């Protein structure tokens with residue numbers, strides 16, 4: 471058998487860095503053999519400047535919204551953002567497909583090997599079938615109505631079934647959009663369908679979310695009025711949004727909480743307790759560029775780290791980002807939290823993301839037998855990315 475050999479200044483294996491002239495050895499199709507020192511690696515070694523890492527995992531994207539690049543203004547706040555996306559997302563299907571194709575190719579070039587993708591329709595199936603990227607499809611249900619909950623759920627179940635029939639049955643789940651857009655009755659229907667599955671939910675992306683649940687006041691009422699949504703059924707819980715809805719999601723095996731920009735210590739404590747009670751794994755997905763785009767705020771990353779929360783990264787969509795590149799999310803975190811170690815950031819982008827999407831047997835690290843993709847990150851100074859750092863796919 472012939473081998474491929476990659477040498478770099480450092481190799482990140484999914485958990486830690488290897489220095490001292492490491493060489494990564496794979497078979498011809500990129501299945502990992504081992505990492506050894508160059509003096510033991512023989513001939514035909516390809517030499518690179520920078521860090522070699524397993525491919526990155528993007529845990530949160532909306533491929534369907536790729537045609538919305540530069541459409542929504544930045545800094546408008548979440549409620550205005552949601553109104554703009556809802557009003558401007560209905561483009562001709564041809565334009566949507568073309569934008570998705572470009573987004574998929576861009577993510578591939580940017581070293582992304584797997585994506586957790588939010589779907590409100592089945593329009594992305596054709597692209598995903600041909601893509602070189604692995605997709606987990608989160609069929610995202612939304613509808614803030616108690617009476618119509620069953621009807622709404624059936625509509626999204628049809629989309630779920632369409633994905634299953636297209637061969638995605640093991641990588642598709644039905645998930646709630648957000649606490650303010652899913653009624654308790656719809657939460658319960660989704661929960662019953664979630665046993666053993668991975669789900670995600672947009673969590674505490676704006677402070678208006680907690681205000682809604684605590685006092686039934688605040689900006690979300692502008693959204694409900696705009697779309698003529700009758701919220702008479704809704705009763706405030708006097709708790710944060712997370713502490714109000716999380717008990718309604720106790721059957722999934724893994725939950726990805728997306729954004730967490732306005733999460734508090736008491737919410738983290740509550741989440742740890744629920745994970746213990748129901749044997750769930752909970753992941754905190756950070757999409758800092760989207761948070762800057764919409765709310766101009768960054769999540770409390772140090773607090774999440776101090777609580778040993780499992781962190782993962784996402785780009786969100788082109789409706790709230792300038793590019794689909796996990797390396798740029800890492801740069802933004804590093805620029806705002808200079809004390810976060812590069813090793814931690816790379817773990818979030820690789821092994822943690824793979825574990826969240828339940829693909830850790832193939833992706834996320836350079837353990838023998840995996841085929842996680844190989845990327846090169848350059849222009850590193852003193853164990854920090856620089857503005858010039860880029861990511862490029864080696865395999």
Ligand SMILES: [Zn+2]
Nearest residue numbers: 532672786787
């Ligand atoms: Zn999102």
